[in-house]
Amino acid sequence: MQILVCIKQVPGTSKIDVDPITGVLKRDGVDSKMNPYDLFAIETALRLKEQKGGTIKVISMGPPQAKEVIKEAFMMGADEGVLVSDRKFAGADVLATSYAISQGVRQLGNLDLILCGKQTTDGDTAQVGPEMAEYLGIPHIANVLKIIEVKESSILVEMDMANTIEMAEIQFPCLLTVEKDIFQPRLPSYKKKLSTKDREIKTITFNDLEDKNEKRYGLSGSPTQVERIFPPSVNSDRETWTGTGAELSSQITDKLKQLKFI
Amino acid sequence: MSKLICHQEKLNESIIQALVEVCPFNALEAKNGTLEITAACKMCKICVKKGPKGVMEFVEEVSTTVDKDLWKGIGVYVDHVEGEIHPVTYELIGKAKELAAVVNFPVYCVFIGNDIKDKAQELLYYGVDEVFVYDYEELNHFRIEPYTAAFEDFIQKMKPSSLLVGATTIGRSLAPRVAARFQTGLTADCTTLEMKENTDLVQIRPAFGGNIMAQIICPNTRPQMATVRYKVMDAPEKQCEPKGKITLCELDPSKLVSAIKVLKVTRKEIEENISDAEVIIAVGRALKSEKDMAMIQELAQLLGAQIAGTRPLVEAGWINAKQQIGLSGRTVKPKLIITLGISGAVQFAAGMNSSEQIFAINKDPHASIFNIAHYGIIGDIYEVVPQLIEDIKSSRPLACAR
Ligand SMILES: Cc1cc2nc3c(=O)[nH]c(=O)nc-3n(C[C@H](O)[C@H](O)[C@H](O)COP(=O)(O)OP(=O)(O)OC[C@H]3O[C@@H](n4cnc5c(N)ncnc54)[C@H](O)[C@@H]3O)c2cc1C
Numbered sequence: 001m002q003i004l005v006c007i008k009q010v011p012g013t014s015k016i017d018v019d020p021i022t023g024v025l026k027r028d029g030v031d032s033k034m035n036p037y038d039l040f041a042i043e044t045a046l047r048l049k050e051q052k053g054g055t056i057k058v059i060s061m062g063p064p065q066a067k068e069v070i071k072e073a074f075m076m077g078a079d080e081g082v083l084v085s086d087r088k089f090a091g092a093d094v095l096a097t098s099y100a101i102s103q104g105v106r107q108l109g110n111l112d113l114i115l116c117g118k119q120t121t122d123g124d125t126a127q128v129g130p131e132m133a134e135y136l137g138i139p140h141i142a143n144v145l146k147i148i149e150v151k152e153s154s155i156l157v158e159m160d161m162a163n164t165i166e167m168a169e170i171q172f173p174c175l176l177t178v179e180k181d182i183f184q185p186r187l188p189s190y191k192k193k194l195s196t197k198d199r200e201i202k203t204i205t206f207n208d209l210e211d212k213n214e215k216r217y218g219l220s221g222s223p224t225q226v227e228r229i230f231p232p233s234v235n236s237d238r239e240t241w242t243g244t245g246a247e248l249s250s251q252i253t254d255k256l257k258q259l260k261f262i
Numbered sequence: 263m264s265k266l267i268c269h270q271e272k273l274n275e276s277i278i279q280a281l282v283e284v285c286p287f288n289a290l291e292a293k294n295g296t297l298e299i300t301a302a303c304k305m306c307k308i309c310v311k312k313g314p315k316g317v318m319e320f321v322e323e324v325s326t327t328v329d330k331d332l333w334k335g336i337g338v339y340v341d342h343v344e345g346e347i348h349p350v351t352y353e354l355i356g357k358a359k360e361l362a363a364v365v366n367f368p369v370y371c372v373f374i375g376n377d378i379k380d381k382a383q384e385l386l387y388y389g390v391d392e393v394f395v396y397d398y399e400e401l402n403h404f405r406i407e408p409y410t411a412a413f414e415d416f417i418q419k420m421k422p423s424s425l426l427v428g429a430t431t432i433g434r435s436l437a438p439r440v441a442a443r444f445q446t447g448l449t450a451d452c453t454t455l456e457m458k459e460n461t462d463l464v465q466i467r468p469a470f471g472g473n474i475m476a477q478i479i480c481p482n483t484r485p486q487m488a489t490v491r492y493k494v495m496d497a498p499e500k501q502c503e504p505k506g507k508i509t510l511c512e513l514d515p516s517k518l519v520s521a522i523k524v525l526k527v528t529r530k531e532i533e534e535n536i537s538d539a540e541v542i543i544a545v546g547r548a549l550k551s552e553k554d555m556a557m558i559q560e561l562a563q564l565l566g567a568q569i570a571g572t573r574p575l576v577e578a579g580w581i582n583a584k585q586q587i588g589l590s591g592r593t594v595k596p597k598l599i600i601t602l603g604i605s606g607a608v609q610f611a612a613g614m615n616s617s618e619q620i621f622a623i624n625k626d627p628h629a630s631i632f633n634i635a636h637y638g639i640i641g642d643i644y645e646v647v648p649q650l651i652e653d654i655k656s657s658r659p660l661a662c663a664r
Pocket residue numbers: 005006007008009035037038041059060061062092093094095097101115116117118119120121122123124125126127128129224226229447448449450467468469470474475476478
């Protein structure tokens with residue numbers, strides 16, 4: 001089985017402050033890590049490989065530093081790693097990100113299954129997986145809770161819906177985004193760390209891609225524009241109310257109505 | 263292509279230093295007297311705006327814009343499972359009507375499923391102008407290819423300016439697929455939507471786990487797409503008379519094929535978990551006896567709340583251990599929590615003090631719960647709560663009979 005896992009490097013903490021005056025993101029330190037939701041996708045790939053054999057590739061789009069998360073995937077057991085990286089990809093929104101990654105994926109030969117995390121902890125849109133599937137022209141299922149069975153040319157999964165769980169069979173090649181807790185991700189192994197430390201990570205740049213229309217990548221290929229970033233408003237009300245039971249009750253009712261809880 | 267340029271000739275030691283520091287993404291690297299912009303650049307333009315003047319320049323490409331006059335109307339995706347319409351749909355219709363009023367647009371619904379013609383009627387009670395129905399057996403279950411094809415057909419036909427989709431499992435899977443097909447922007451989980459006179463949709467959404475808000479526009483492509491979570495917008499009141507019309511749409515059979523087979527649909531047992539609750543009623547030792555839990559339950563039901571409490575109540579056996587909030591219990595972050603007769607010990611407060619709205623009722627004006635409450639209500643729960651139950655009941659609007 002040929003499996004590809006998409007992984008993203010995200011800031012080490014989501015405790016990000018915005019300077020209220022300049023609107024600039026304040027990042028303390030530069031530590032970054034693998035998007036925690038992607039660990040579940042890697043673990044899923046490892047389990048499938050244990051069952052069916054094959055190769056696990058990982059792909060990440062990001063700055064050169066994102067090689068770190070690919071190395072981490074090696075330490076968990078991934079076989080090959082590819083970094084999609086170019087200044088021309090800067091400022092990409094979901095559409096341009098998905099397009100660039102899908103162009104990168106086209107360089108990787110035949111794949112049966114592409115796995116993505118449920119979402120990231122930074123951009124947090126959960127849209128990259130489905131958009132990639134569209135660009136690759138393959139079907140996808142999102143929010144996969146469980147892998148039930150892998151067959152010759154298809155895979156049986158359970159998908160999490162609001163009030164129901166649906167069991168579905170999907171033909172290869174396809175893309176799945178997996179829920180957190182589908183499997184407990186293993187810890188990176190020190191032995192693998194040593195044995196993979198010199199493993200090559202291929203970098204795919206703009207010039208390697210099939211489609212060299214610059215307008216489809218980075219800021220130019222991004223229809224969404226972030227106009228401003230600001231801290232969420234927190235309720236800073238501090239009120240104390242006194243009165244009779246009836247007075248207090250009607251005051252509470254009014255406030256709950258105003259806040260749309262009634 | 264829009265570009266970020268560094269005017270190397272204007273650089274010196276201190277300018278390089280200043281620029282390296284100003285970039286929040288460490289995308290500027292000093293290389294023996296020159297400055298390199300790396301692939302880490304996010305094009306945030308902070309170095310242009312906040313760095314030394316004139317050194318970094320952003321050259322904007324004049325992008326080809328769509329003819330916005332060709333795109334009219336606001337479309338709402340009707341979220342459903344087996345014809346059972348998800349309430350987020352009505353909320354989106356409510357928002358769509360508001361947005362449409364600004365620019366005098368019609369509001370459309372697109373309803374994709376099997377055996378749903380009759381159910382489409384229900385939507386007309388909420389002020390939709392036209393419902394486009396794709397009713398085929400192959401659309402019985404949500405399967406991505408045929409659903410995308412139907413959605414695509416609707417967009418081609420009506421050219422809606424904006425599309426609102428519920429951020430449900432289906433919506434979050436379908437909307438991105440459609441957005442990629444039309445190479446247009448999609449903003450996830452919007453909490454605020456506003457319409458500009460020029461039909462651009464201003465979308466505000468949280469990111470980084472809710473730690474920041476981003477205001478996003480999509481000025482050069484159409485349709486503009488947004489997903490919105492359930493319970494963020496307000497549903498309009500149901501009208502007594504249906505308005506608008508239903509249009510049955512046809513889809514070529516070749517578009518109904520799918521590589522997915524849905525084999526089984528199981529109803530989930532909804533396990534209540536206070537950590538996910540949006541509204542919580544928390545009770546403390548002020549409760550005199552177990553039978554008084556009845557009044558708490560009634561209040562909780564009226565507000566769609568889950569019941570939680572302090573450790574002494576767990577110890578008394580009136581609530582179970584999974585309902586304990588606090589250091590040795592669970593951490594909760596609901597949109598609303600009402601504490602009833604809870605003193606606000608640090609061990610309790612630690613588990614709930616980041617709740618969005620905290621109402622606290624306590625008869626002791628010095629109770630420490632008032633230090634963290636947004637609305638501190640000094641009173642006796644046995645006087646306030648029964649009255650509150652009555653007030654909430656009678657405040658329900660009398661909509662027309664359904
Ligand atoms: C505050 C803020 C808000 C934003 N809002 C939007 C928005 O509403 N719409 C929009 O179009 N863009 C938005 N963006 C831009 C968007 O976040 C980035 O373009 C990002 O690349 C999209 O991915 P995500 O983090 O949302 O990933 P998700 O879609 O949440 O990621 C899902 C999965 O896709 C895979 N994946 C994602 N990114 C990569 C990658 N770089 N390499 C490999 N695999 C990957 C992973 O498996 C991941 O688990 C926003 C950015 C910021 C900073």
